[in-house]
Amino acid sequence: MSCVAEIRQAMAEARAHTLRLVAEVDDADFRRQIHPDFSPVGWHVGHIGVTESYWILQQCKGEPSPSAVYDHLFTPTDNPKPNRVHLPPRAEILAYLHTVRERVLAFLERADCGSNHPLLKDASIFKMLIQHEEQHTETILLILHLLAATRYDSSPSPVLGEGRGEGLLLQNDMVLVPAGLFLMGSNQTADTLDNERRLPTEEEWEKAASWDLESYRKRPYPWGADPPDASTAHHDAHSDGTAPVGRHPAGSSLYGCQDMSGNVWEWTSTWFHPYPGFTAYPYEGYSVPYFDQRHRVLKGGSWATHRHVLRPTFRNWYHPWVREIFAGFRCATDP
Numbered sequence: 001m002s003c004v005a006e007i008r009q010a011m012a013e014a015r016a017h018t019l020r021l022v023a024e025v026d027d028a029d030f031r032r033q034i035h036p037d038f039s040p041v042g043w044h045v046g047h048i049g050v051t052e053s054y055w056i057l058q059q060c061k062g063e064p065s066p067s068a069v070y071d072h073l074f075t076p077t078d079n080p081k082p083n084r085v086h087l088p089p090r091a092e093i094l095a096y097l098h099t100v101r102e103r104v105l106a107f108l109e110r111a112d113c114g115s116n117h118p119l120l121k122d123a124s125i126f127k128m129l130i131q132h133e134e135q136h137t138e139t140i141l142l143i144l145h146l147l148a149a150t151r152y153d154s155s156p157s158p159v160l161g162e163g164r165g166e167g168l169l170l171q172n173d174m175v176l177v178p179a180g181l182f183l184m185g186s187n188q189t190a191d192t193l194d195n196e197r198r199l200p201t202e203e204e205w206e207k208a209a210s211w212d213l214e215s216y217r218k219r220p221y222p223w224g225a226d227p228p229d230a231s232t233a234h235h236d237a238h239s240d241g242t243a244p245v246g247r248h249p250a251g252s253s254l255y256g257c258q259d260m261s262g263n264v265w266e267w268t269s270t271w272f273h274p275y276p277g278f279t280a281y282p283y284e285g286y287s288v289p290y291f292d293q294r295h296r297v298l299k300g301g302s303w304a305t306h307r308h309v310l311r312p313t314f315r316n317w318y319h320p321w322v323r324e325i326f327a328g329f330r331c332a333t334d335p
């Protein structure tokens, strides 16, 4: 089944990235907590394995956990950050990761992507796990940067990826982005994370007082009476009022903005909050604890963000005072 082949390949890609990053990390650095906001590299590696084991081996396959000790050590709610320096040896954690992956792959070979099982439908739990691993590998990379900075000259080095030439960086004039409507979030349930899904209906639009800039008090076309101005970014909406919609405060590449993704995460002024119609998936703890009016949304993705999580609808979230992530901001002003 091609679905299985695609998932297997993406999982292998994510894992190769993880292993490449930790290949040179010795046992001491594996368990070193370089910053109180970030767990040791080894904790992230164990956590990737425990998460994979929990969702596939326990929840989908019905197997007992391979290690109750690991479950406790690498489940965030069970083990507070300051305790996470107490870890098994590096080789043991890597062996655990390998063992879990072998069993998961054996399960994947027989998986039915057409299943109606809420976790297996469209392979959604596998896709979530691939993105989960890649989110953690970005964190591992930033921890490695912090570790390196303690030993070496940490003056900034160029971080521009392929294809980003000086020409682009020189084009830093302001770009006018006309106000308009566009589809915010995603309705692609199998490929996205719970916090980026948005399924508001016409009725919800009526209630969305927070979006009530004067020109958009009315329901969006075609729900409302007036057609949009030809210059607005208006995407196809279902005339039955079921399509997700939103008004975006920032720009779009359609209007000449550049480096919208894959350079640095861009801080936004938006609190991380659930979109209307939010449903936690695959569990409450994934996003809900961070809907606390203390985390701001970052968009765009950094040079260290893997392609599977590099998309316009992806939302990252951090406390606004965190300085260690690969983030910047985009200058914007009213016309």
Ligand SMILES: [Fe+2]
Pocket (backbone or CB within 6 Å): 047, 051, 132, 136
């Ligand atoms: Fe995680």
